[in-house]
Amino acid sequence: LTVGPQISADLSDVTDLEWSPTGSTFGYIELGSLKTAAPGQTVADTLLTANGQEGVEKYQWSPDGSQIAAVGNLNGLNQFELLVLNADGSGLISVALDIGCDQIANEFAWSPDGTQIAFSAGAARNDPDRIYIAEADGSGVTRVSDASTFDIGQISNISN
8 A cells, every 4th residue: 555645634734735836745734734735745844833723814926926915913912914935935025014904804806917915904803994005025115095995805907
């Protein structure tokens, strides 16, 4: 009996399984940790580690697969942040630390060219009331909606 590679001990702990745009790697969240692996790899690479209540809730590959954006609480303060890192796990940054909002919501989307990210944020995570656009490196954060905007749904890019 030959047993193949085991990326996760319990597949019921795995969510958001998604191929990179290049098709060379896949990513997933396992118990709040963001992991990637290539076909045939026997041990996944852990890019962002969960610890207790901390962890990643959602992630998205950049259009060219070179970066990953993720929303998570990694600081232990119950503050959800929008994080961007290289696909190999290096270069981790927190986007929009100083926008005056306490929580980043789960809604965000890459621009088609991968240079910007649109995201929602507000005083409470379940009540985002503003939409922002930032450069992928975290610079140039700009609010593009009024503070009176409520009921923000899914953010996505629609090409013309």
